[in-house]
Amino acid sequence: MTPAVFYALTGLGLFVLGLHALIVHAHLLRKILAFNVMGSGVFLVLAGLAGRTPSGIPDPVPHAMVITGIVVAVAATALALSLMLRVAGATGSARLPDETER
Amino acid sequence: MDTAVLIQSGLTAPILVPLIGALLAFVIRRWASPIGLLSVAALLGAVILQVPELIADGPQRLAVGGWGAPLGVDLYADGLSIAMLLMTAVVGLGISLYAAACFRGTPARGQAFWPLWLLLLTALNALFLSADIFNLYVTLEILGLSAVALTAIVGGADALVGAMRYLLVSLLGSLAYLLGVALLYHAYGTVDIALLAERIDAEPAAWAAMGLMSAGLMLKTALFPLHFWLPPAHASAAAPVSAALSALVVKGSFYLLVRFWVELFGEIAGGVATLLGLLGAAAILWGSIQALVQTRLKLLIAYSTVAQIGYLFLAFPLAVGSGIMAWSGVLYLALSHALAKAAMFLVAGNLLRFGGHDRIADLDRVVQRLPLSMAAFALAGVSIMGLPPSGGFVGKWLLLESALTQGRWGWAIVIILGGVLAATYVFKVVGYAFTQSENPHQAQPVPATMEWVAFALAVAAVLMGLIVSQPLALFEIGNPFRIRTELAAP
Amino acid sequence: MTLNAWVPLLVLCSSLVPGLLIFGLDESRVRLRTRLNLAGALTKLALVGVMLWGVAHGHTYEIRITFLPGLDLALRAGPLALLFLVLSSLLWLVTTIYAIGYLEGSPHRSRFFGFFSLCVTATVGVAMAADMLTFLLFYEMLTLATYPLVVHRGTEVARRAGQVYLAYTIGGGALMLLGIVWLYTLTGTLEFTPRGFVSELDSSHHPALILIFVFLITGLGVKAALIPLHAWLPMAMVAPAPVSALLHAVAVVKAGAFGIVRVVYEVFGVEFSALLGVMLPLAILAAATIIYGSLRAIFQDDLKRRLAFSTVSQVSYIVLGVAIASPIATVGGLVHLVHQGLMKITLFFCAGNLAETLGIHKVSEMNGVGRRMPWTMAAFTVAAFGMIGAPPVAGFITKWYLGLGALDAGQHWVLVVLAASSLLNAAYFLPILHAAWFREPPATWPEERDFGRRETARALLWPPLITALAAVLAGLFAAMPFSPLEWARFIAEQEFRRP
Structure with a gap:
């Protein structure tokens, strides 16, 4: 197993782990964190596979994508956090109404 | 060279105009509303100017920043993208005029609305014009985030919770899509759709990418059974936002599904078409029945959107045997649904302002108290039901024709049944508009603009049923559905 | 495009434009509204008169626009279209006058007259449609335009009736759409052609054609109130009297019956259908x-419901005339399209007069009403005798030709049906007439309004008198040129002529 594949598989693992957490946890903060884990997983896949070029020189394009992705993720997280605070303010709980803690 | 520059500015205008507008509206808050109106009017003008260009020269491609394929950042416009741009600009102008009147009494909300709304238009237009799958990810994210923020601007627990759920779904969809992009780039070394189409092959990486991307987009389009998030979000937002979400935003992800299907996945996974069609059929029936049992108008309209999205997916199985006819039908449905559904949500906003509630059974003689709004609702309903003459009828006719030509009765019956159910829920509302309510309420005045805009959009949806050949000709520019000519000829 | 092409469009606009203008009128602009209504009705009548003359002299009136590649929307005024056109434009004028009198002082009249005009627009569209697609367009428009009239009163009962009405008509329309698209995929055309356009198809398509026929007839049968699709009609009686008159005599049921005529003669062709x-x-x-329908009518005490079931029964004479598939019966069926319209609208006008003037809604309240309202009841009597089939009123002509046609085609059982139906008609009309003319009037009427020396308002009295007179004249002068009978013969010649 080359390091690239290892990184990619780890990335996939992170994605699945995040997905699991997203579904299982009801608290919005945990859900947002789960998204960040999933996002990191995808970035790891992108960055990891970038090393697998015939010439051995890492492909710069996926890195550009990861940077863009991180910017998007930061923005999304910021929106999610502020929305969470307002939901908590309006409903008195940082959980979505019809979901109970499992 | 001069003309080349002109074409360039033409193709980027639908993205730049609303983007600049968004920034200005954000900075100069006092003037947000006129800036917004002006930007959207300019946007419509820019898109309309593109049409003769396209008809004369065929599809246009523009390498932004000179990168070019395989790195991407290309813009590409053919008949399909122009049709979607036109839909966005026309409906967008209607929504903007409505919003300007709607938020006059609440300037704070208006100031929050305009930058986000213009950003949403920017993202949507960029989505319709982008030719590479990574840029599409970025546009999808901007679209999702601005839509979520717009949902939340009315405040209130319902809207905030709806927005939160919408955000979670939207992020999940985008991440699944992005993972698919990563896999495709790894396997084929490009993000340009045209190059991918040449290189893609039926192999596990392509399959996995297709699964992830399609699932993410289906989630964002709210295809049954992934529609659960749509009714609460669409029903709790402010009227112009609901209209934008139902009429335009869901079409963005659907557009991508169609593009990817035609260019990339259709070849390798023809069998999935039936599955998509079945989900669409289920959406039609389930969405319509849910709409029928709703007691609140906005929820009814939102479930109607779930059902109408189902119609769009019927094209996937039907196009296998009849090509352009099914695609044209679905595209026609998408465009007329945009007009009609925007009109419906705007009417719901009028009724909400007028009576302070949207309980269907207590509409209380609105048919003579707000005749123009109810006329708009009924006319929009005609298109949603698919009665002639209306855009909805043309779409359903084409779908039915392609189903029956192939002798595929199951699909035909679903198409007909969906129309009957739509008539039932539309007339449930219209019927109560005639009767007197047991709980009369104080009526608030509704600005005339808000009524007329809804009416104009509904009339446009009906008129689309009379002017048919021009849109159909537009769809075919650049052969977006990759119909092989020897098959297309009768 | 010649001048003649514009005439069908003008006929359409002569009610569409006033209708749209009336929607925008303030409730209080009574005079302007009345003028618009009458101007529209008179213009339409004049235009139809021009076309009647033209068609008799071999002119064609046709306009078409492209809908989809290879599929047009087209209006054409042929002989068959004109039969229905003349009927609807004449009766629209009369009904408009009646409605102006009937609704005087009641609320939401702009809305009422707006939709009323749209209804007529849809009806003349149905009449002039040159292909199944255009027909469907106006047929559905008719559904939509009549709905607000059915629920006009805004009561819970009216709302329910409206829902039932829609459930039937939308369901029927959906079946029709399915049938039409299917037909189109088989033939590639939907254009009405004398003697039909499907007979060339290979015989392997015959099962499909039978199913299409069933779909189309079911969709049309809803409006024509064929059993078991008739239940909406008695329920729709909650509408104001002019609506009942127009719905039952002209617009809705006739559109259905007319559609059946079109489908049998000009889609399938009579011989091929046989x-x-x-x-x-x-x-x-x-x-x-x-x-x-006749049996049910006997047991209705509510006058309008009795008339509604009578309509269920009478409209099927048209269908029967078509289905006997003989030229003579065709004449009987076609001419009944007009005759039934004249007679039934008279009856509904009279029922409306009784309700509006004396508050009478039930047959059991009609004792001696002939003495209080002799003119109204005279018109009612003429129309009722026409329905029963007594000469010289128009209904007799219908039954005569239907009977002759049945003998001609060797279908003797039809005579039994005709005889039985006449007896049943007598059984539900004669008791009304007996009560009205020969019983003692009660001391007070349920809800009497005073009209001075006249028995009722002028605008309410003249329309039934005119239509009753027309029914008599149509019977007396049946052999004259341009009489409904002669025109029906003219049509039948075209539909049966050997190539």
Whole structure:
């Protein structure tokens, strides 16, 4: 197993782990964190596979994508956090109404 | 060279105009509303100017920043993208005029609305014009985030919770899509759709990418059974936002599904078409029945959107045997649904302002108290039901024709049944508009603009049923559905 | 495009434009509204008169626009279209006058007259439609435009009736759409052609054609109130009297019956339909409807409901005339399109007068009403005798030709149906007439309004008198040129002429 594949598989693992957490946890903060884990997983896949070029020189394009992705993720997280605070303010709980803690 | 520059500015205008507008509206808050109106009017003008260009020269491609394929950042416009741009600009102008009147009494909300709304238009237009799958990810994210923020601007627990759920779904969809992009780039070394189409092959990486991307987009389009998030979000937002979400935003992800299907996945996974069609059929029936049992108008309209999205997916199985006819039908449905559904949500906003509630059974003689709004609702309903003459009828006719030509009765019956159910829920509302309510309420005045805009959009949806050949000709520019000519000829 | 092409469009606009203008009028602009209504009705009548003259002299009136590649929307005024056009434009004028009188002082009149005009627009569109697609367009428009009239009163009962009405008509329309698209995929055309356009198809398509026929007739049968699709009609009686008059005499039920005529003669062709073996079932269905409607009518105490069931029965005469598939019966069926319209609208006008003037809604309240309102009841009597089939009123002509046609085609059982139906008609009309003329009037009427020396308002009295007179004249002068009978013969010649 080359390091690239290892990184990619780890990335996939992170994605699945995040997905699991997203579904299982009801608290919005945990859900947002789960998204960040999933996002990191995808970035790891992108960055990891970038090393697998015939010439051995890492492909710069996926890195550009990861940077863009991180910017998007930061923005999304910021929106999610502020929305969470307002939901908590309006409903008195940082959980979505019809979901109970499992 | 001069003309080349002109074409360039033409193709980027639908993205730049609303983007600049968004920034200005954000900075100069006092003037947000006129800036917004002006930007959207300019946007419509820019898109309309593109049409003769396209008809004369065929599809246009523009390498932004000179990168070019395989790195991407290309813009590409053919008949399909122009049709979607036109839909966005026309409906967008209607929504903007409505919003300007709607938020006059609440300037704070208006100031929050305009930058986000213009950003949403920017993202949507960029989505319709982008030719590479990574840029599409970025546009999808901007679209999702601005839509979520717009949902939340009315405040209130319902809207905030709806927005939160919408955000979670939207992020999940985008991440699944992005993972698919990563896999495709790894396997084929490009993000340009045209190059991918040449290189893609039926192999596990392509399959996995297709699964992830399609699932993410289906989630964002709210295809049954992934529609659960749509009714609460669409029903709790402010009227112009609901209209934008139902009429335009869901079409963005659907557009991508169609593009990817035609260019990339259709070849390798023809069998999935039936599955998509079945989900669409289920959406039609389930969405319509849910709409029928709703007691609140906005929820009814939102479930109607779930059902109408189902119609769009019927094209996937039907196009296998009849090509352009099914695609044209679905595209026609998408465009007329945009007009009609925007009109419906705007009417719901009028009724909400007028009576302070949207309980269907207590509409209380609105048919003579707000005749123009109810006329708009009924006319929009005609298109949603698919009665002639209306855009909805043309779409359903084409779908039915392609189903029956192939002798595929199951699909035909679903198409007909969906129309009957739509008539039932539309007339449930219209019927109560005639009767007197047991709980009369104080009526608030509704600005005339808000009524007329809804009416104009509904009339446009009906008129689309009379002017048919021009849109159909537009769809075919650049052969977006990759119909092989020897098959297309009768 | 010649001048003649514009005439069908103008006929359409002569009610569409006033209708749209009236929507925008303030409730209080009574005079302007009345003028618009009458101007529209008179213009339409004049234009139809021009076309009647033109068609008799071999002119064609046709306009078309492209809908989809290879599929047009087209209006054409042929002989068959004109039969229905003349009827609807004449009766629209009369009904408009009646409605102006009937609704005087009641609320939401702009809305009422707006939709009323749209209804007529849809009806003349149905009449002039040159292909199934255009027909469907106006047929559905008729559904939509009549709905607000049915629920006009805004009561819970009216709302329910409206829902039932829609459930039937939308369901029927959906079946029709399915049938039409299917037909189109088989033939590639939908254009009405004398003697039909499907007979060339290979015989392997015959089962499909039978199913299409069933779909189309079911969709049309809803509006024509064939059993078991008739239940909406008595329920729709909650509408104001002019609506009942227009719905039952002209617009809705006739659109259905007219559609059946079109489908049998100009889509399938009579001979080919007989070959498919669908005519006998249709004839039996029509006969069953005739008998069933009459039987139900006998037991209705509510006057309008009794008339509604009578309509169920009478409209099927048209279908029966078509389904017997003989030239003479065709004449009987076609001419009944006009005759039934004249007679039934008279009856509904009279029922409206009784309700509006004396508050009478039930047959049991009609004792001695002939003395209080002699003119109204005279018109009612004429129309009722026409329905029963007594000469010289127009209804007699219908039954005569239907009977002759049945003998001609060797279908003797039809005579039994005709005789039974006449007896049943007598059974539900004669008691009304007896009570009205020969019983003692009660001391007070349920809800009497005072009109001075006249028995009722002028605008309410003249329309039934005119239509009753027309029904008598149509019977007396049936042999004159341009009489409904002669025109029906003119049509029948075209539909049966050997190539």
